[in-house]
Amino acid sequence: MSQPASPPVHRPVLVDPFLALGFPEEGTIFVDATFGLGGHTRALLSRFPRLERVIGLDRDGEILDWARREWAAEPRVVLVHERFSRLPAVLAGMGIAAVDGILLDLGVSSWQLEEPGRGFSFSRPGPLDMRMDRRTEGPTARDLVNTLPEEELARLFAEFGEERFARRIAQAIVRRRTTAAFTTTADLAALIEGAIPARLRATSPIHPATRVFQALRIAVNDELTELEQALTKAIDLLRPDGRLTVISFHSLEDRRVKQAMAMAARGCRCPPRFPVCTCGQQPTVELLTRKPIGPTPAEQAANPRCRSARLRVARRLPPAPAREGSASSGRPPATREVAPARRERARRPSRPDGSLWPGTPENDA
Numbered sequence: 001m002s003q004p005a006s007p008p009v010h011r012p013v014l015v016d017p018f019l020a021l022g023f024p025e026e027g028t029i030f031v032d033a034t035f036g037l038g039g040h041t042r043a044l045l046s047r048f049p050r051l052e053r054v055i056g057l058d059r060d061g062e063i064l065d066w067a068r069r070e071w072a073a074e075p076r077v078v079l080v081h082e083r084f085s086r087l088p089a090v091l092a093g094m095g096i097a098a099v100d101g102i103l104l105d106l107g108v109s110s111w112q113l114e115e116p117g118r119g120f121s122f123s124r125p126g127p128l129d130m131r132m133d134r135r136t137e138g139p140t141a142r143d144l145v146n147t148l149p150e151e152e153l154a155r156l157f158a159e160f161g162e163e164r165f166a167r168r169i170a171q172a173i174v175r176r177r178t179t180a181a182f183t184t185t186a187d188l189a190a191l192i193e194g195a196i197p198a199r200l201r202a203t204s205p206i207h208p209a210t211r212v213f214q215a216l217r218i219a220v221n222d223e224l225t226e227l228e229q230a231l232t233k234a235i236d237l238l239r240p241d242g243r244l245t246v247i248s249f250h251s252l253e254d255r256r257v258k259q260a261m262a263m264a265a266r267g268c269r270c271p272p273r274f275p276v277c278t279c280g281q282q283p284t285v286e287l288l289t290r291k292p293i294g295p296t297p298a299e300q301a302a303n304p305r306c307r308s309a310r311l312r313v314a315r316r317l318p319p320a321p322a323r324e325g326s327a328s329s330g331r332p333p334a335t336r337e338v339a340p341a342r343r344e345r346a347r348r349p350s351r352p353d354g355s356l357w358p359g360t361p362e363n364d365a
């Protein structure tokens with residue numbers, strides 16, 4: 001595969017809240033599961049001198065080639081070309097049972113977005129590709145646009161792009177491809193622009209192709225399945241006090257992160273109408289961010305691309321002793337008890353100067 005035309009550039013987002021919440025003071029092993037160019041890892045290594053090892057994963061072999069050269073002189077960083085849903089196997093292969101922090105900084109980097117050859121951007125003419133890893137097999141955006149039935153395209157744009165005009169755009173695509181297949185980003189973007197009502201085209205705050213391009217990228221890379229699988233596995237891989245940090249960029253991602261963390265923090269999965277807990281599931285994490293943290297106005301001004309970024313952090317709790325009546329204790333059921341997460345809330349996250357982060361429960365009140 002050819003090298004990128006321009007040297008990769010990416011400005012890491014939400015670094016300050018990540019450093020304040022995303023790693024315990026005594027931690028030694030960190031997984032940067034979306035390494036990219038390693039911006040978050042760089043910040044973490046300088047903030048936590050005790051950090052002994054960073055395992056960096058990225059599914060994009062091209063970006064990892066650059067990262068390997070950039071990070072060759074840093075013995076604490078080990079880079080692995082792998083998807084983050086495969087993290088348990090990666091760690092098992094290294095003989096590591098648990099780690100102190102895991103970061104998922106979702107989506108694509110600025111470099112991937114801006115490299116026309118990757119086909120992610122409607123504003124840069126290029127082949128309609130969108131695969132995060134061009135070295136593996138798999139359908140491209142071009143394959144999906146030129147072969148999926150109209151119904152499927154409409155469903156995909158509605159579900160993964162939350163696109164209001166999903167049906168109309170799908171219809172226009174299918175009509176047009178009977179005469180000529182789509183091959184470039186510019187070609188598809190122009191068709192989408194023409195398919196939506198003219199009055200909305202003029203007033204929309206985002207490019208009319210934004211949502212369809214997002215939907216295609218999610219489908220090509222199966223991003224939501226990847227995320228769902230990684231979320232449950234990642235929590236199990238944390239040591240007590242270890243942190244899972246996820247930075248998401250749209251509501252489909254953030255909803256999944258919120259639900260997975262809330263479920264782990266709740267523990268009990270019994271229906272609300274049950275008077276007593278019979279499942280015996282204990283909370284495994286405490287939420288350090290009840291509401292997600294977004295960028296400050298200053299960060300948004302410096303890096304407009306971070307506007308939609310949202311950071312959530314969950315902290316792994318120590319294993320709870322088996323409760324009477326839990327499925328594992330073999331004793332009769334007990335009444336519901338207060339989750340350890342509540343007791344631990346006194347340790348709420350704060351900035352280095354002692355003030356609270358925006359988005360923490362107390363600030364939202």
Ligand SMILES: C[S@@+](CC[C@H](N)C(=O)[O-])C[C@H]1O[C@@H](n2cnc3c(N)ncnc32)[C@H](O)[C@@H]1O
Nearest residue numbers: 012034036037038039040058059060083084109
């Ligand atoms: C927003 S960038 C991360 C940037 C990085 N934090 C930095 O500061 O340079 C997201 C990266 O995650 C990678 N990625 C996306 N989905 C992935 C997955 N399922 N497994 C592994 N890497 C993934 C992308 O290839 C991209 O390089």
